[in-house]
Amino acid sequence: MILDAYASIDDYQQSQKNISENTPRLVSAVDAEQGQAYYCCYCGARLFRRTSDKGVSYYVCFGGEKHSHPICIRKEKASTTYAVNSPEFSVVLFFNHLFDSESETESSKTREKATAIIKFEKDAEDSENSSQDSFRVLPYSSIKQLIDDDIKIRGRNAVIDYDRNKLVDLIVFGEWLKDVWPSFSGGKRIFECIPNYCDLGRWYLQFRCYLKNPPIGASNYYYLNLYFGQKEKQFNRFASLLFSNETNDSGSTRPKNKYRTVFVAGDWETDNINNYWAGTKHETFRADFVSSRQIYAPKTNLL
Numbered sequence: 001m002i003l004d005a006y007a008s009i010d011d012y013q014q015s016q017k018n019i020s021e022n023t024p025r026l027v028s029a030v031d032a033e034q035g036q037a038y039y040c041c042y043c044g045a046r047l048f049r050r051t052s053d054k055g056v057s058y059y060v061c062f063g064g065e066k067h068s069h070p071i072c073i074r075k076e077k078a079s080t081t082y083a084v085n086s087p088e089f090s091v092v093l094f095f096n097h098l099f100d101s102e103s104e105t106e107s108s109k110t111r112e113k114a115t116a117i118i119k120f121e122k123d124a125e126d127s128e129n130s131s132q133d134s135f136r137v138l139p140y141s142s143i144k145q146l147i148d149d150d151i152k153i154r155g156r157n158a159v160i161d162y163d164r165n166k167l168v169d170l171i172v173f174g175e176w177l178k179d180v181w182p183s184f185s186g187g188k189r190i191f192e193c194i195p196n197y198c199d200l201g202r203w204y205l206q207f208r209c210y211l212k213n214p215p216i217g218a219s220n221y222y223y224l225n226l227y228f229g230q231k232e233k234q235f236n237r238f239a240s241l242l243f244s245n246e247t248n249d250s251g252s253t254r255p256k257n258k259y260r261t262v263f264v265a266g267d268w269e270t271d272n273i274n275n276y277w278a279g280t281k282h283e284t285f286r287a288d289f290v291s292s293r294q295i296y297a298p299k300t301n302l303l
């Protein structure tokens with residue numbers, strides 16, 4: 001099920017050249033006009049809108065057209081997809097889920113298992129009906145889902161409204177940092193950033209964001225400190241995932257090249273304590289580590 005497409009073939013071609021500047025806007029199937037041609041954001045195939053009996057809008061190919069990119073070929077076949085414009089999606093619920101420490105306990109594993117079985121039965125039921133009615137648009141529930149749908153998220157304008165929210169209020173990709181810094185005063189966000197420093201003594205991981213052309217007087221670099229408190233097991237897991245083992249004299253370790261870009265969620269606030277090193281004060285925010293869902297580290301070669 002394809003949910004987003006470009007309004008013109010020019011937009012598609014432009015999107016293939018340069019993603020960082022002036023990304024053309026995607027049109028979601030809900031907003032598409034009847035009978036109008038749209039273009040697949042992965043392969044440029046000519047599409048039109050169709051609406052299922054249950055009111056789910058999606059794009060299908062014009063006669064004689066075919067998808068040619070692995071992602072849209074896969075998506076076209078899928079009866080379930082994730083979207084920020086799903087009626088059930090809410091930034092508040094999304095973050096509540098991400099910061100739910102309970103979700104890592106044993107009991108929730110059982111619960112997830114039970115849900116998975118119900119889902120499996122439901123899917124089997126759906127495929128028996130095998131009509132377009134089985135199409136479902138589910139709300140995102142993890143950072144990984146957001147990143148896997150990367151082109152869709154990036155293709156949307158960072159500040160576009162959806163259901164009274166802006167995408168930058170949810171996730172801030174590197175090229176969107178300029179829309180957030182230096183006026184960011186804190187709150188719940190996912191940031192695309194780079195592992196910077198690992199403090200084995202105080203159990204925090206530091207990440208950094210780089211702003212290419214900051215306004216005069218503002219910094220290029222912003223730092224995010226994620227404190228693990230008493231969560232030693234989780235600290236050790238992420239420290240050894242993102243940083244190498246060798247410790248230098250100051251007790252810090254080097255980031256691994258395998259994970260150059262990570263996505264870190266937190267309820268950020270200014271770090272007034274741990275923001276001064278090498279003789280300089282740095283723009284630093286802090287958040288507490290509550291659950292492993294807060295960090296998503298795709299391997300560099302997958303991005």
Ligand SMILES: [Zn+2]
Binds near residue numbers: 040041042045
């Ligand atoms: Zn396609």
